[in-house]
Each structure stands twice: as C-alpha cells, then as structure tokens.
Amino acid sequence: MGDAPQHLTADGYLDRYEAAAERDPMRGPALLAGWLRTEWRPLFAELRARRPILRTPAFTLVTRFPDVTEVLQNGDIFTVSGYASRLDPAVGGPVMLTRDGTPLNWREKGLMQVMLPPEDVPRVRALVARTADRALDAAEPRGRIDLVGELARPVCTTVCAEYFGFSGPTPETLARWSRAIITDLTANLAGDPEIHAASLAAGREMMDHLRGVAAERRADGGAAHRQDVFARLLGTVLPGELAWDDDRIVINVAGLLLGFLENAVGSTTHLVRQLLLRPEVHRAAVRAANEPDTTEFDRHVWEALRFDPFLKMISRVCAREHVLAAGTPRETVVPAGTLVLAAVASAMFDETAVPEPDRFRTDRPPHTRLHFGHGPHACVGVHPGAAVISETVRRLLLRPGLRLLDPPDGTVVRDRDVFPDRFWLGLGGDER
Ligand code: HEM
Secondary structure (H helix, E strand, O other): OOOOOOOOOOOOHHHHHHHHHHHOOOHHHHHHHHHHHHOHHHHHHHHHHHOOEEEOOOOEEEOOHHHHHHHHHOOOOEEOHHHHHHHHHHHOOOOHHHOOOOHHHHHHHHHHHHHOOHHHHHHHHHHHHHHHHHHHHHHHHHOEEEHHHHHHHHHHHHHHHHHHOOOOOOHHHHHHHHHHHHHHHHOOOOOOHHHHHHHHHHHHHHHHHHHHHHHHHHHOHHHOOOOOHHHHHHHOOOOHHHOOOHHHHHHHHHHHHHHHHHHHHHHHHHHHHHHHOOHHHHHHHHHHHOOOOOHHHHHHHHHHHHOOOOOOOEEEEEOOOEEEOOOOOOOEEEOOOOEEEEOHHHHOOOOOOOOOOOOOOOOOOHHHOOOOOOHHHOOOOHHHHHHHHHHHHHHHHOOOOOEEOOOOOOOOEEEOOOEEEEOEEEOOOOOO
C-alpha cells in the first residue's frame, strides 16, 4: 500500500477499468482493488477529475471531499450495518462502531469520550516518551531499528497495559488477536470465510481473557487505586435505568484495543516513511520536535500521513436510495443496498478543499484532515490515539542519523499487502 512509485498524472485507469468491465462486470472491481493498494494516488486523481463518483457492480467509490464528507456525515443513509456481521460475533455483542444512531451508540460513545479525555494527553505523551526512548536506546548501538516491531508495537502494547489497563498473556498474543479481527473487518472485502473464522477464534480467546481481567479487578475491589481506563470503567456507577454491566464494559475495553493497535502502528509506519522521503521536511520536523510546544510538530505528523494514510477508505452501506452531490455536475443516484467506499485518502487531495494538495504544507486547517474519520462515527480515541502516534514519531526524530535504508532492508514488509510487519530504519552514524 503506497510503496510503489506513483505517477501523479491521470493515465487511463478509467478506460482500462471500462474495457475490463465490458468483458466481465466483476473484473472491473477486481482491477480497481489492485490499483487501490498500489497506485491509489494517480487512480484517485483521475477519478476526481473524470468520474468522482464511480459506480461499479461491487461498490461505489466516492473520491471528492464534499461527497466523502456527505457520506460520512449522513449516518442514517450511509450506515455502518456492514460492520455488524463481522465485528459483533467476534466480541460477542453489539459495538458502538456497528450501530448507527441507536441508544447504544449514543450512550456508549458518550461514556467512552468521558473515559478518553483530552486531559489525558500529557500523561499519555510522557508514557510514550519513556517507552520509546528505552526502545531507541536499546537499538541505537546496532545502528538500526525496526520501526514496527521494536518501536511502534512495544509503545502501543505498553499504552494498552498502562493507560488502557490490560495486557494479553503476551504482547504478541494481544497483537495476534487484534490483527485477526481487524483483518476481517477492514481487509476482507471478498468475505473469505477463513479470515472470518480466524477472527471469531481470536475474538473468543480475547473476550475470555478480558472477562478474566475484569473479574480479577472486581475481586481487587474494583481496583479503585488504579488510574487506567479499565479502572475508570469499572468504577463508574450510573443510575439504575442507565446502568451498564461488565459485559458492556468488556466489549468497550476490546474496542480500545481494536480501534487503536493496527491504526496506530500502521499510521506511524506510513508517516515516518513520508517524512524521511523529504529531506527538507525531515529537517523542519526535527526542528519542530525540539520545541517544547508540540503544535508545529503535530502539523508535520498529520501532513505526512496525508501523503499515505493507513486507512484510505471508510466503508458504508446505503440504507435507502440517495442522490449524492445533489445539484452539482457530480450528482449520482446511489441505490439502497450499495456498498459505498468513502475514499478519505482521495478527499485529502481534492484541490477544492485542500489547496495545492501535492505540496507538503503544515498550515492546513484541522477540518481538512480525515485521518480520524468524520461525522457520527468519528474516532472516540482521537486525543490519546493522536498523542501516541505523534510522541512516538517525535522521540524517533530526535535521534541523530535517522534515515531510510536501501531495499530490501528499507522496504516496508506487510501482511496481506496491508498491515506493516517490519520496516528497518538507520540510526546514528553507522551506515549499515
Ligand atoms: C486510543 C486509541 C483509539 C481508540 C480507543 C479508538 C476507538 C475508536 C472507536 C470506538 C471508533 C468508533 C466510534 C463510533 O462508532 O462512533 C473509532 C473510529 C475511528 N477511528 Fe479510532 N481509535 C483509536 C485510535 C485511532 C487511530 C490511531 C486512528 C488512525 C490514525 C483511528 C482512526 C479511526 C477512524 C478513521 C474511525 C472512523 C471509522 C468509521 O467511521 O468507520 N483511531 N475509533
């Protein structure tokens, strides 16, 4: 995803798509799926210019900023019902992400916002700084670090343990559960039954484990002395008619892991590569990393991620026929039942909303960033989640001699072409 050289001019994707679809209607979407992995920028550039809302027999692809945000804002029309059959059975019950404007979504999103407040950011940054520095100190004498396995993953599992308040039997098991479930949720468009079965098996193990942690915490008097999110959840007493039980708490705790781990590791990997590919930007980011106020550094982080977002599209199912982009030349009828892919990665290159999209600019207003979603399902973990990514990258950039390595070492190695598993970077003066 995003590692192949990309030519940024439109070069006939639509013609090739249409020629293939004419021979076999399902061949077109398969061709698109391949390009979406490796040539998303030129593909989206051409679609934005020539066919901003592309209807295929398998899905409708939406690429312009106003249309992507129209999809994400209108939760009653563009629903998350497609997630339910994947995620709910894995965790054993409904999850806020799989429920549209229901009482469950309203209540639990509100509660989880309280549990993950912006005030936690300094504490999360301090935890990340300590953990990242330890990993970097250990790697520096070797002159290289695997950003995925030696930095981003250990930082994220430490955040799970110390801030969210739970570990797996091992960090590797925690990561395996999360990977299996998220693969089924986001990278199984074709509905492969083996991927789904692996997610269910991982979910059973994970939920048994988390229920055990909750029971231990209850036995420990609710662990009121602890300051983590799990303890906050167990210690929250709501009035009778609003009360929630440990089953709901444990499902929301699972959501902490599932919302966070792959997104944070993937985003960190992608954006570091984008920063290091641009020597001038890298130098400016290092200067900003040395400032006590992280505002300017954060702008570098989110702008770098725009050039290769980990999550490029957000999927929805159209509940009833809707005229998308009504009253514009792009106006398109989306029939009920359509799988709609809102291409946030494309929207962030739409020059009508993001001026000079091909330039790295740190002065862009926050509303142009869609990394944490948009509308009713926007990320509930945005504050701590953003802090983890930014502080991990900041500690890394403060190390001298940080650089990309030549292939094959410097290549991002991925599982299923999606999830980063390894990405070696050079550190210090050693040119190995
Ligand atoms: C503390 C860490 C995190 C937690 C606990 C978390 C949790 C969640 C939850 C529960 C939702 C669903 C909200 C709803 O349905 O109303 C969500 C949505 C989302 N999150 Fe996060 N998340 C975290 C970090 C991240 C990170 C690091 C990213 C990417 C950089 C991210 C990107 C998103 C996106 C794009 C959505 C929207 C999904 C959609 O609309 O279908 N999250 N997150």
